[in-house]
Amino acid sequence: MSEPIQTDVVIIGAGPAGLFAVFELGLLDLKAHLIDILDRPGGQCTELYPEKPIYDIPALPVVTGQDLVDRLLEQIKPFKPTFHHGEQAAGLTKLPDGRWKLTTNSGKELIAPVIVIAAGAGSFVPKRPPIPGIEAYEGTSVHYAVRKMDAFAGKNVLIAGGGDSALDWTLNLAPIAKSLTLVHHRDGFRAQTHSVNQMRELVAAGKVNFHVASVKALHGQNGQLAAVTLAGHDKKEWQIDAEAFLPFFGLTIKLGPIAEFGIGLHENLIPVDTAKFESEQPGIFGIGDIITYPGKLKLILSSFHEAALMAQAAFHICRPGEKLRFQYTTSSSNLQKKLGVS
């Protein structure tokens, strides 16, 4: 395993709160690493509503989710944050020297005196269909992503969903699968029209089976799927052979391992004080939608304020004994140098 990464601050979550925290920390010469389970920065802004307008960001009368994130990325560029995408914060332990060691789900280790949890409502994970016992098949026969296409060669494959992932994998796996069945709740799809047309051609040619139906039950043993029961809207049920099931319903947010971090969660939120935005564990801070305090509002703008105050407190932990000089970006040549503008 590679050496642990040592830095000033590890931020969990690369949404707007986490990104702006990089800026506030950077002004104080504190280096940050960000961890995010998604494959790109932006959190909910880019995952849920990249094209939707936001009207309550101060001084930006209207900005889309994606544009806000792009602007934040531009703003924090001078501070050269390190992003660890596709990684989930899995464990947090206190080291004898008082610093924290954060371990990700891939085994990466990051050591820092300050951890900032800016995780919003938690981690984006695939939506799991409410089919009894589905957990037992996950990883062996039920997959929420395709890593190796070969794994589906010669199998009876069932795909559920009506978006781009469902249609793309229907088109890609149909030629190598023994059989491919697509089920969706309607005979209409939000996926790209050309993918839908191609799928319909395969159905007409007898190479893909399509049913307006839902998956009712899974049958198999020891995690190995053998067949599934489908149900139509008329409640009629029937069974088909399936050794692999790929449900594609996008992502949902689950709190995830943060629940085990021992930070006194209250209704899945981290209670913090409003002077430092520190949790009950010294050195672990929280900002944005994941925290609670009297009067808390889940607004992006609130997270910016929270990030600024957190950074001041984080400085004293990262640079004990050093005097914090409060300066304005407008007038301080020192800050302007850090920003690369003077």
Place this chain on the structure above:
Amino acid sequence: MKIYATDREGKEIEIEGREGWTIMEMLRDAGLPVAAECGGACACATCQVYVEDGWYEKLTPAADMEVDMLDMALAVQPNSRLSCQLVCSEELDGIKVTLAPE
């Protein structure tokens, strides 16, 4: 106006409706576990409800955006709607909805 909501355990509760609020907001205000992750932007499909027959037909039909978004919802039925797109009004007095599974 009243809304009757059945939770995932099958318990029905009566909610005092507020004109102009969405059903999603009313359900959450009543403490029901509706995720509504995107906060009502019709962007996440986690506020799905089943609308009781008779009431479903009275609703303004789903816009294309909602129909598209329902493709990402789980366990969709012919009477599924996203509750963030249903606005309370006098015409909906007495509407009955059931929370879809998570």
